[in-house]
Amino acid sequence: MKTKRLRWPGWLTVLIIAVGGLIVLGVAHDDGLYKNPIMKITAVKTISSDKLTDQYQNADRAVTQQLTGVITNGQYRGKRVSVTNTYNVSQANSQQYRRSQRVFLTVHSTNHKFVATISDLKRDTSMAMTVWLVLSLLVGLMQFGGLMAFTSVLANGALFWVAVRWNAHTQGALVLTIFGGLAILFTAMTLSIVIGLNKQMLMTFLTTVVGTALAVLIAVVVFQLTNRKGVYFESMQYVTQLPLPLFLAEAMLGSLGAVMDEATDIIASLMALKEERPDISAHQIFRSGREIGGEIMGPLVNVLFFIFVADTLPMAILFLKNANSWGYTFNMTMSLGVIQSLISGIGIVLTVPIACWITSSLMGGLPRWIQFRR
Amino acid sequence: MDTISALGLILLIAMVLVGGQQGFQAFLSLLFNFGALFFAVVLIAFHFPPLVVTLITGVIVLALTVFLGGKDNASTQIAFFASAAVLLILVLVIVPIEHWAVVPGFGPEDSDDLEQMSLVLGINFLEVAMATAILSTLGAIAEAAMAISAGLAEILDQHPKITLSRLRGAGLKVGTQIIGTTFNTLFFGFFGGFLALFIWFAGVHYSLGQIINDKIFVAELLMVLFSMVGVILTIPLTTWLMTMQEAKKRKMNN
Missing domain, CATH: 1.10.287 (Helix Hairpins)
Incomplete structure (x- = not known):
């Protein structure tokens, strides 16, 4: 990065962290921006606590609490309100509220009596604060490089949201086209930020696109050949459109980042190698590429595996507690995550030879006989 | 098959x-x-x-x-200790933030899946949410620690006489190089995994305010952020352990 030669002044770090802190403080007091009434809880009283059991001999407690508080925004601002909330102590789909939390209210009647229930907790402050923590660590430790990494994630997030909106607009008919195009755009944008516009970027770009596309292609072929035996799309969560193309789009996006990461690493090392020894043969490029790639592919597959499969933990526990067998629980909760990890893994592994091949053909690794004659 | x-x-x-x-x-x-x-x-x-x-x-x-x-023994061991230390620190970050954000279990978007399920569970799902968040960061921590320790081992291999403060600087430099691409891996990994949820948000026309307070969205975003914190912390910790070990080695040789 060229800009790195400019000196990064220390006060800029302090400024970024301070401004970020002020924004978090602002988010903590942004109640006025919401249309729904928000209540700040000032007192909590437990009204009742009953033992619960179910047909599987699970035991839990249902607690009803009376929450008193003050509305902090909108037309009811300043009004003292009292609402009740019932939750299970396990809190799997209900929630216990505590003093000084802020909650969103749904108002049911306003004519004679004010009746409201809690719809959800206000979580924006805790989220903003965690974002601020990441930004501070990045800028504090890595200054400009850290700021760039943060900005690139933000830009990707914005682009991602635009694509999601577009997909909703088309009722999901074009999901693979939209997110395939998005993947290409993402790759081009990110790589030109990280590497710059040059031959190395072009090679990394090609490797990433081919590697990811190949993984999806292999997945489609395997799905066809095995008749999707043991693939339970009915267990896919939040599905509002045709599951197969959606799943493939998920697998494609999921592996894109890791494939890009790997392609960047391998090609940068191979370019350095080529610079050091200009007469290196295509065969040697392959050998070094395999050595570098072989080392990083394992950990990368594991990164994605944990992201895809750890998510399924709560659902898996719910299934087990509902007296389902281990096998059924795996099929209905974890198997899609595992399949996604496997598809990404295949992409990550195949990227190694693709990177070597693209590097050696574009950088012109000398065929063996020419080298031999020298 | x-x-x-x-x-x-x-x-x-x-x-x-x-x-x-x-x-x-x-x-x-x-x-x-x-x-x-x-x-x-x-x-x-x-x-x-x-x-x-x-x-x-x-x-x-x-x-x-x-x-x-891993391959080479000395740097692999450092990578393990560094990643284990980061895991412990992350637990200290994750537990209070999850306690504050309260994102246990399932959200209103999950209600289809919860039909006919007994939710009398007797297991604290806030702790399950913390466990999920911690587990989802493991791969990223391990990968970052291995990349940095391997990078530093390579530098030590080529310049055995490098001063300790320069070795420290080199660790940070390797870290800065990997952070951009590692963030990408995390970003796409998580968002690829939850594409369906975002499509749901867009389809049902959630407002921005609804999204940034939504239980599932916040839980998911926190997981990405925790992984990022983990990767960032791995950089100085691995570098520090590596320099410590090198300092000890040099002292013994003298």
Whole structure:
């Protein structure tokens, strides 16, 4: 990065962290921006606590609490309100509220009596604060490089949201086209930020696109050949459109980042190698590429595996507690995550030879006989 | 043959063809990690305390990933200790933030899946949420620690006389190089995994305010952020351990 030669002044770090802190403080007091009434809880009283059991001999407690508080925004601002909330102590789909939390209210009647229930907790402050923590660590430790990494994630997030909106607009008919195009755009944008516009970027770009596309292609072929035996799309969560193309789009996006990461690493090392020894043969490029790639592919597959499969933990526990067998629980909760990890893994592994091949053909690794004659 | 076995077989063959012995080890570590994760789920369902189970599973998983993935012994050991230390620090970050954000269990978007399910569970799902968040960061921590320790080992190999403060600087430099691409891996990994949820948000026309307070969205975003914190912390910690070890080695040689 060229800009790195400019000196990064220390006060800029302090400024970024301070401004970020002020924004978090602002988010903590942004109640006025919401249309729904928000209540700040000032007192909590437990009204009742009953033992619960179910047909599987699970035991839990249902607690009803009376929450008193003050509305902090909108037309009811300043009004003292009292609402009740019932939750299970396990809190799997209900929630216990505590003093000084802020909650969103749904108002049911306003004519004679004010009746409201809690719809959800206000979580924006805790989220903003965690974002601020990441930004501070990045800028504090890595200054400009850290700021760039943060900005690139933000830009990707914005682009991602635009694509999601577009997909909703088309009722999901074009999901693979939209997110395939998005993947290409993402790759081009990110790589030109990280590497710059040059031959190395072009090679990394090609490797990433081919590697990811190949993984999806292999997945489609395997799905066809095995008749999707043991693939339970009915267990896919939040599905509002045709599951197969959606799943493939998920697998494609999921592996894109890791494939890009790997392609960047391998090609940068191979370019350095080529610079050091200009007469290196295509065969040697392959050998070094395999050595570098072989080392990083394992950990990368594991990164994605944990992201895809750890998510399924709560659902898996719910299934087990509902007296389902281990096998059924795996099929209905974890198997899609595992399949996604496997598809990404295949992409990550195949990227190694693709990177070597693209590097050696574009950088012109000398065929063996020419080298031999020298 | 069912689809999972077919894909698994293809992955195994590809890994062995590309990476040889190391490729085979990579496949083994994936298999063991799955075993560890599934075992953790079963233990939590049997009412073992989720956080204790997670910590033990976490250390085992880090050891499996690092030692089966690494090559050179000295730097691999550093990578393991650094990643285990980051895991402990992350737990101290994750527990209070999850306690504050309160994102346990399931949201209104899950209600279809919850039909006919008994939600009388007797397991603290806030702790399950913490366990989920901790487990989801493990791969990223291990990968970052291995990349940095391997990078530093290489530098030490080529410049055995490098001063300790320059070695420290080099660690930070390697870190800055990997952070951009590692963030990308995390970003796409998470958002690829939850594409359906975002499509749901867009389809049902959630407002921005609804999204940034939504239980599932916040839980998911926090997981990405925790992984990022983990990766960032790994950089100075691995560098520090590496320099400590080098300093000790040099003292002994003198």
